Amino acid sequence: MTIRFNAKAGIATALMIGSAVCTAQTKDARQEKPGINLFYMDKKVKPSDDFFRYVNGKWVDETEIPSDKTRWGSFDELRETTNNDALAILKEAAANKSLKSSSDQGKAANLYRTIMDTVARNKAGITPLKPYLTKINAVKDVKSLQALLTEMEPEGGLGFMGAGVGVDAKDSNRHVVSVGPGSLGLPDRDYYVSDDADSKEKREKYVLHVAKMLKFLGYKDKEAGEQAKKILALETAMAQPRLDRVERRDRRKSYNPMTVAELQKLMPSFDWNKYFTGIGFKKVDTVIVTQPKDMTALDGLLKQNKVEDWKAYMRWTLLNKSTGLLSTDIETANWDFYSKTLRGALKEESRDKNALQTINGT
Template identity: 55%
Template sequence: MKNKTIKIGLSLLAVSIVFYSCKTTKEATVKKEETPIGINTSFMDKSVKPSDDFFRYVNGSWMDNTEIPADRTRWGSFDELRKNTDKDVMAILKEAINDKSIDANSDQAKAINLYKSVLDTVTRDKQGIEPLKPYLAKIDAVKNSTEVVNLIAELDDEINLGFFGVYVGTDAKNSKRNVVYVGTGSLGLPDRDYYVSDAPDNVEKRQKYQEHTARMLQFLGQSESSAKSDAAKILALETKMSTATLDRVERRDRRKTYNPMTVAELQKMVPSVNWDNYLQTIGIGKLDSIVVSQPKYLETLETIFKENQLADWKAYMKWTLLRGSAGSLSSEIDNANWEFYGKTLTGAVKQRPADERALATVNGRLGEALGKLYVAKKFPPEAKAKAEAMIKNVFLAFENRIDNLPWMTKATKENAKLKLRKSTVKIGYPDKWKDYSKLEVVSPENGGTYFENSRLYAKWSHQRNIEKLNKPVDKTEWGMSPQTVNAYFNPSNNEIVFPAAILQPPFYDYRADEAVNYGGIGAVIGHEISHGFDDSGSRYDSDGNLVNWWSDEDLNQFTGLGTALAEQYSNLQPLPGIFVDGKFTLGENIGDLGGVNAAFDGLQIYLKENGNPGLIDGFTPEQRFFISWSTIWRSKMRDEAIKNQVKTDPHSPGMYRAYVPLQNVDAFYEAFDIKEGDGMYIAPENRVKIW
């Protein structure tokens, strides 16, 4: 739970721009040599009418001829873009490795040292579980719940032992200041449903999880029978912990996870923890108040501590330690852990190459160190300038749409427009780069190991988080590195953020046709804007505070429209018996619908100001817009990945994002002459119109 920032990200499943040709209409077609960059007609299925199956029409040939790589659980044009970006960053990193002039204390040198230590499997294999032994000995030595809590506090800045966690973050009701939050414990399965639901897939995964836990515990020297016994205890304890947590829909309601109380009140709720001592030990010191994310969980934790099942606690802490460290230990342990989390849970056939995994670690921990180099080589100023112009039009379109909402009263419209106008937009890269000067990363040549560098990173990250407490919120910080192919909305900052890597071909090209760009990055811009007005983001005001700015009447109208959209998605069945959770995915679905509408209107503003280029490859700008949207969401997923996604990911599967929002947009029907009886048709009275 530490360093937890609330962001609503795009979490793209597939991002690319691909086009196709069809019959020429009456308007003049642009000459072939004038065709903008990015057009590709080879991925469509011309045997299908767009009015019957738009996703198949746009992406059918690609679907038929594309295989998911063995080391991936899904594949799409976004994944291709991510892989290509990683190649660019890898080349930059390797160039830096070969640059003998790099300062040994520079951020880039630290990135190099971390990368090398991840790849140093010789040392990792030689060490085995040696790095864990001091921690295992400390766990074995505890005698009661007081000593358990003391150990959690002692190791808080370097190792996670579960049960609960404390972190510093933005006050949801006062976005200018930081406060202390206490959150839930660490669990080995990714969602509550895996523990509490008796659906066949959950029952199967629980059994395999228990088997996996028993297998892993034997690496610690336990006998097979002892490991199996402990695995059963761990599953039982984690199930009790998970049962007390909010479900995935409830967790999206920030009002339910914002529960401020005095430390004295918290002490009364969980007397087994001496909170003053705990907070002092981890470096926070004396506090008057704290925000509890899930009170019911902490009440259950008190019950667990009162039961005094010391052996169960020790087994759980050892497992949490091992699970969290597995990737930095020997190849055998790392591979065994992947067998469950990569293969069993999400369906991958083999692990990704070691250098790709090492790069992912560097990007995750020292992303801005490489980001400086990436931006200098890969992000032209023209891309940012054109994106800014597009953003301006999409914002204007969104404001026009607010003005024209038939269901919203004037006073609430003014509040909505105020929030829109006060939004912050970040493009490309930070104005102020992250300071890694206090982070120590030791090279393998100097005795550094992946495990030790992970420990040093944890200590640095912990201290950096704690230091925020007595400072105002730094709203210049970025939650993603420039080389991240994604985007996000941060409700506390009322900001939308677009890293440089998403502003590149084929997803976005500043030289390409504007209809293409508006259907791609333009709709993503609209998507992130819409997050400020989805069922979750709309609870924050223009200053990023969790304050209601709605009239009761308007809120009831908005909630009803959201319910209708949720019902649309809850009827989608990506696998037999596996349904999309419309309530869980509602925020992202509102984002997609609002994004398409705002970007489409933004395109009309652009065309009015700059002229209509007419047909390109036989398509009008409006058709090219919708084609672009559908292609960016093309994707194929393994069955296990789909099962996992619908339980853990608030985004709908990509193939639905490609066309379901469009079914609610009248202009889509006009662009492709969709009529009653066609597969894509939804009756006008059943089309959901929110923003």
């Protein structure tokens, strides 16, 4: 599904209060001047009949959504312009051989060159993942699982849950540790639990996609399909207790401060003091648990001790997070499901833009 989203609708408010300023992009010189853009208005429409159409009608009629995008509006135009500027800076840095690899610029340039070197990526295949896959294969119980999750958290984690440090939402003078749900392969909870036909179809296609991707790790067809179904089942169990889309809008529901001892009671299968120390968080006095029900449910899943299911989920999570750095056939397969099937994109973004997104962490 594609969305033509016109953020210029905000001009409606600007026309009423006379204080907003926007800049539109077009080759027409009339559009290069800052200020309220009247060119995109459809003055044939009475504002009393359809004010949105009155303000944005011409823009809606004449604007094409780029084939590598699934939505388009003035904020998307702004992001595109910013990305193009950032990409120009990045390419200049990548061409500068005098940058030290230890510098921030050097690290960004090296990563960019690595992503753009498709010959080396295709030759390497999944080789960069093998050390991590070996560690996943060695997991045999909750204790070894915790050790691996602790080790991998600074590198982006392997799902289940995540921890970070940020400004306290109720006291901007201090920073606090927060703990929340880990990653899932589908965008959010509703994809797993909704019973409508579209959601069911997307889950079926997701299983096929996961099976296809697992074959890059060496799974045969039958085993890949079986593992994909187990992964969906585990992710569904992880998704069910989470807040839905509406509940997540209420920030009060995700602000649940507690001591480490209280968190330990909430999820006793995990040694939280050891975990926090292992990821570099020392002397933690308060933890903001964003979704306590998720922690309780996760504790139940750990007590079931389905080690092979955990490992299948972590292999998939590892692969899914790494697609933009592996061979181009893996990268394209990832795009085919997430961008084309789920979001309706018609064309892959250029590789240099994908590289920029990876470097930006977006």
